[in-house]
Amino acid sequence: MIQFWESGFEGSSMQNLVDRMGISRQSLYDTYGNKRELFEAALKKYRDEVIEPKLKELSDDSLSATHLIRRHLESIADGGDRMPIGCLVVRTATEISVQDSDIGRMLEDCVKLTRDTIQRVIERGQKSGEFDTSRPAGELAAVVIASGMGLQVMRRLPNQGRDIRPSVDAIMTGLRASATEH
């Protein structure tokens, strides 16, 4: 997962993967079949071990919706300790010619899962008056998703990383929007 995350599908050779996984080449093929199936397994692992924990953090109803969304976006800038820069889903979406392949469907599932979770947070924030109610929560969630993806891309550029933090503030302001009209 880390190898694919760092170097993408085409950029990761089976030799790279053998070296980093610590098992023999033959065992790798016996277990996963081929490179593509191995990649799908890595993508599943990414969903379970990277995305899911983030969604769990978003489901803590003891914190305000504003706080949760802000923390979610800021965690993109922080990027964790020893994790690769960016997001495997974003990377794969841009790399693989998607159409309607298995991988394409998995990517879409990841996005949909995240979107639903964020939507639930936003619905709560709308009820509490924190967020704009002039737009359906699903649309605002889509904006959060898209903005987050954009920040993931931005973070890969050399000197744009520092512009992320203030961008988060502006995004949060945008979500409040006409909520202040009430």
Added chain:
Amino acid sequence: MIQFWESGFEGSSMQNLVDRMGISRQSLYDTYGNKRELFEAALKKYRDEVIEPKLKELSDDSLSATHLIRRHLESIADGGDRMPIGCLVVRTATEISVQDSDIGRMLEDCVKLTRDTIQRVIERGQKSGEFDTSRPAGELAAVVIASGMGLQVMRRLPNQGRDIRPSVDAIMTGLRASATEH
């Protein structure tokens, strides 16, 4: 440019490029040196022939700032006639290990160029009362950039393409934000 745009750097072989460029392999190497330099030339071409025209459209002061930004975001969903899906800059940023290479600097220039142009539009929209003035125009521009990049990524997913249009509406609402407070 189209080949790299469609298939990325690693995903494009010199043979692919020779075939699509309609010149001989030797001429290609005589003219561009190697694959990396050819890619840089393609990236320059993308800036001049794809990005620049878009920026020119954004500089038409006879149209309202709202209209310009909206059209800019919607053009990502439309994606043009026979152009590849997505954005070469976004694709390259996620693919190439950037750090401080020549390519990284070129990508950053592209982003900065676009950001400055959008910032100018937003400043105009702030003066006219269309956009939120509680945030510096640069930050709002960064949000537009990030959101646009996110839409580019989203557009590569199988069935997420249709969610883009309403997202644009929500983004535009976010830019108006507390402008309605005045």
Added chain:
DNA sequence: ATAATATCGGACGGATCGGTCTATTATCGC
């Protein structure tokens, strides 16, 4: 202990990779 099953290192194969070389043919300035 023995048979069955994993796991291993490492060689191997056909294909493709980026890049170079050579020899031939167009093109063009004068």
Added chain:
DNA sequence: GCGATAATAGACCGATCCGTCCGATATTAT
């Protein structure tokens, strides 16, 4: 017409690609 330059096709190079095969060594179950 002729020498110089540009462009061509195609063989060729070592390296690497993904994937397979093999024989040896652990591991496990009975």
